[in-house]
Amino acid sequence: xxxxxxxxxxxxxxxxxxxxxxxxxxxxxxxxxxxxxxxxxxxxxxxxxxxxxxxxxxxxxxxxxxxxxxxxxxxxxxxxxxxxxxxxxxxxxxxxxxxxxxxxxxxxxxxxxxxxxxxxxxxxxxxxxxxxxxxxxxxxxxxxxxxxxx
Amino acid sequence: xxxxxxxxxxxxxxxxxxxxxxxxxxxxxxxxxxxxxxxxxxxxxxxxxxxxxxxxxxxxxxxxxxxxxxxxxxxxxxxxxxxxxxxxxxxxxxxxxxxxxxxxxxxxxxxxxxxxxxxxxxxxxxxxxxxxxxxxxxxxxxxxxxxxxxxxxxxxxxxxxxxxxxxxxxxxxxxxxxxx
Numbered sequence: 001x002x003x004x005x006x007x008x009x010x011x012x013x014x015x016x017x018x019x020x021x022x023x024x025x026x027x028x029x030x031x032x033x034x035x036x037x038x039x040x041x042x043x044x045x046x047x048x049x050x051x052x053x054x055x056x057x058x059x060x061x062x063x064x065x066x067x068x069x070x071x072x073x074x075x076x077x078x079x080x081x082x083x084x085x086x087x088x089x090x091x092x093x094x095x096x097x098x099x100x101x102x103x104x105x106x107x108x109x110x111x112x113x114x115x116x117x118x119x120x121x122x123x124x125x126x127x128x129x130x131x132x133x134x135x136x137x138x139x140x141x142x143x144x145x146x147x148x149x150x
Numbered sequence: 151x152x153x154x155x156x157x158x159x160x161x162x163x164x165x166x167x168x169x170x171x172x173x174x175x176x177x178x179x180x181x182x183x184x185x186x187x188x189x190x191x192x193x194x195x196x197x198x199x200x201x202x203x204x205x206x207x208x209x210x211x212x213x214x215x216x217x218x219x220x221x222x223x224x225x226x227x228x229x230x231x232x233x234x235x236x237x238x239x240x241x242x243x244x245x246x247x248x249x250x251x252x253x254x255x256x257x258x259x260x261x262x263x264x265x266x267x268x269x270x271x272x273x274x275x276x277x278x279x280x281x282x283x284x285x286x287x288x289x290x291x292x293x294x295x296x297x298x299x300x301x302x303x304x305x306x307x308x309x310x311x312x313x314x315x316x317x318x319x320x321x322x323x324x325x326x327x328x329x330x
Binding site for chain 1: 287
C-alpha cells in the first residue's frame, strides 16, 4: 500500500504532473523528494545531450527527396496518360457498340431474321476481340513458358 | 501552430520540394536525435532519417494538418524502424547485458558526450530498452506532452506514464554515478 503511494508520487513527478496531493507527499517523504531532484537533473542532462545532423546528411536527404519527387511526378504523368487512353477507349467502344447494334438491327430487318439471332450476333461481335486477344496472350504465355524451360 | 500545420499539409499535397527542403532543415536535429535514441545506432538512425523524409514525400497527402506535424513525422520514423526490424529480424541486444554492451563499437552517442552528467545519463540511456529510451527522449528532449507521446508510440497513456517513470528510475543510479 505504502509502495503504491510512492510509486504514484514518482509517476506524477516523472510525468511532470502537479497536484496538491503530490506537494503534500513531497513535504513528508525524503525519498520521493530525492527522486524529484534526480528526475529534474536527469531531464536537464537529457536536454543537454548534443546530437546533431551533419550538413552532408541533410544535403543527401534533400537530394534524395528531390530525386524521388521527380520520379513520382513522372509516374503521375504516365498515370494521367493511361487514364486518358482508358477514357478514349471507353468512349469509342460505346459509340462502336451503338453503331453495331443499329447496323445489325437494320440488317436483321432487311433479311427478316428473328431478333434473338441478330442480337446473338451482336454479342459474338462484341466479345470477339476479347476472345481473340485472350487466345493470343495465352498462346504467347505458353510459348514463353516453353522458352524458359530451355 | 494550426496555421503552420495547415500550410505544411497544403505543401505536402503539392509535393512542394522547397517546403520539404525547409522541413528537412527545420527538423534535422530533432528527428535524428529521436532516431538515435530509438535505434541506439547512429548509422541506422541516419538511414532511417533519409527514409523518413522520402516516406513523408510519398505519403504527404495523408497528412491533413489537424494533427501536429512533429508527432506525425515521428510516427512515420517509428513505423519505418519497426518495419526495418521486422525485415532484418535482427536479434535484439539485451541492453542490460554488460558483455553485449562492452562488445559494441563506440557509438555516435558516446562520441557526442560533452558534459559529465550528460555522459553518465547517455551511458544509462544506452542500456535502457528501446521503449524507455524513446519515451524519455520524446518527453524530455522533444518536450512532447504525454498525449502526443501516446499518439506517436501508439501506447495507452498509462503505459507512457509508466515507461517514463521506469525509465527515469532506471537512470537514477547513472545520475548518481553508481551505474558506471
